[in-house]
Amino acid sequence: MTPAPLVILLVVQVCLLLVLLARLMPGYSRRPPVAPRTTPRTDTTVTVMVTTLNEVNRVGPCLEGLMQQDAPLLEVLVVDSRSTDGTRELVQAASARDPRIRLVTDEPLPPGWVGKVWALENGLREAKGEWVLGIDADTVPAPGLVGAVIDAVEQDRYDVASFSPQFRDQTAAERFVQPAMLCTLVYRCGAAGATQPPPDRVLANGQCFIARRDLLLANGGYSVSRASWCDDVTLARHLAANGARVGFLDGSRIIQVRSYASLGEMWREWGRSFDLKDATPLWRRWLDVALVWAVQALPLPVLLALGAGMLTGSVDLATSPNAMLWKALLLVNGSALFIRLFMLVALSGSYAERGATFWLSWLADVAAAWRLTLSTAKRPKAWRGRAFQSLASS
Known part of the structure; x- marks a missing residue:
């Protein structure tokens, strides 16, 4: 039987x-990893926004990488949520070395907003660039990153794009579990650099997320993802559903990240949201x-x-x-x-x-x-x- x-x-x-x-x-015809741009370009401008809350032990390499960027980088807004660990002093020291870096303090967090999303919303109000590029404090941008992302979005006529990073400095235990968790994302949404999926399958990475400033403003800024635990994916899918051309590309040659200090932290923090809740029906x-x-x-x-x-x-x-x-x-x-x-x-x-x-x-x-x-x-x-x-x- x-x-x-x-x-x-x-x-x-x-x-x-x-x-x-x-x-x-x-994925078989996906684009190769985006390469750093080796020369400046002056036909557009980019505002980089870095959100911080007690990031003194992580934001330094990020700022060093941003200081190495050429045009089209116009400004770096570090939007801080009243850090108390020396983050603000570190940013001010970086600003003294590179006047493109500016410390911005966000307004008190209103009810119903996730802190990072509120900081991004505050940064958007200050931004002057034609493009707005969100960079997380725990990332290390390679020289030529800003020009590279503009090249990439223009090549495929994207209005919005984000870039998957290269993970670095992981423990052996993290390298055992995290790739398995990452593979579930590929199984659920497809590979970075592949053909654009339907809006409800768009994937995004807030560690390196660029969009036209006018497009964001016309669609309510970051407010659509104000209460989302996966704000990057929520925003990207909202914009895609409203007609924007949204890309998710391989950025392993232009940005590195050390997101978590241990396997336990990665299991707790990333594990809370990697099911893409708030961007995907139950x-x-x-x-x-x-x-x-x-x-x-x-x-x-x-x-x-x-x-x-x-x-x-x-x-x-x-x-x-x-x-x-x-x-x-x-x-x-x-x-x-x-x-x-x-x-x-x-x-x-x-x-x-x-x-x-x-x-x-x-x-x-x-x-x-x-x-x-x-x-x-x-x-x-x-x-x-x-x-x-x-x-x-x-």
């Missing part, structure tokens, strides 16, 4: 594997959870179980009445595992250091799927030291 649960698993895996292939296929998030479990997390356990069954004789590929089922499960799960290992190679350029734990990160897929499930099931109440009770209950 055919085991009904295994038949159901097989049908679900086949359907979701086809969905995954449809999402990944455009039903679709749960469908994505099912996809990640079916074609990323479960194939290896299924293959191991089948292998154990063949060793013990409970799985017979030759004479058993269920031989076709066993073979189909082997084919589908073997194909899914092959795709996963291929994705590991495709993602390798996004990591400055790799090592053994990176190459074994596919073994952490069950943990990544579990973290995605937790994120989808629970709405967070805090983000990087700020509590947002009103957002948690909204």
Whole structure:
């Protein structure tokens, strides 16, 4: 008698594997990583906005990288939320070296706003550039970044674009788990640099996010994402749905990031929002959870179980009445595992250091799927030291 649960698993895996292939296929023709621009350009202007709250231990390399930028960089607005750890003094010292850098203090945080989004809104009111480029304090811009992002958006006529970074200085434990979590994003939304997806599948990275200033102002600035835990994706999808051409490109050659100090911090902080809540309907998030479990997390356990069954004789590929089922499960799960290992190679350029734990990160897929499930099931109440009770209950 055919085991009904295994038949159901097989049908679900086949359907979701086809969905995954449809999402990944455009990646075969994706653009290569954006290269730094080696010469200035003076035909446009860019305002860079960096939001800070007690970032003294991280913002220094970011400011050093921004000071190395040529035109079209017009100004750097560091929008600070009343830091008390020396961040403001560090920014003022940088401003003395480069007058393009200016410290701006945002207004008190109003109810219903996430702190970073409110800081961006305050910066937008001060910005003078034709383009506004949001850069996170924990990033390290390469020389030529500002010119490179303008080249990239003009090449494909984007109104808005963001750029995936290269991760650096991660611990061995982070390099084991974080790539598995990152792979779930690719499985859910597609690869950076691929053909523009539908608006409700657009992906974005707020660590390096550029948009036309006039477009932002015409669409309400950052207010659309004021209460969003994934404000970058919420804003990008809103703009795409309203007719803007939005790109998500590979920026691994122009920006590096060290977002978290440890595996535990990454698990808590990124794990709270990487299900893309507030930008994705709940039903679709749960469908994505099912996809990640079916074609990323479960194939290896299924293959191991089948292998154990063949060793013990409970799985017979030759004479058993269920031989076709066993073979189909082997084919589908073997194909899914092959795709996963291929994705590991495709993602390798996004990591400055790799090592053994990176190459074994596919073994952490069950943990990544579990973290995605937790994120989808629970709405967070805090983000990087700020509590947002009103957002948690909204």
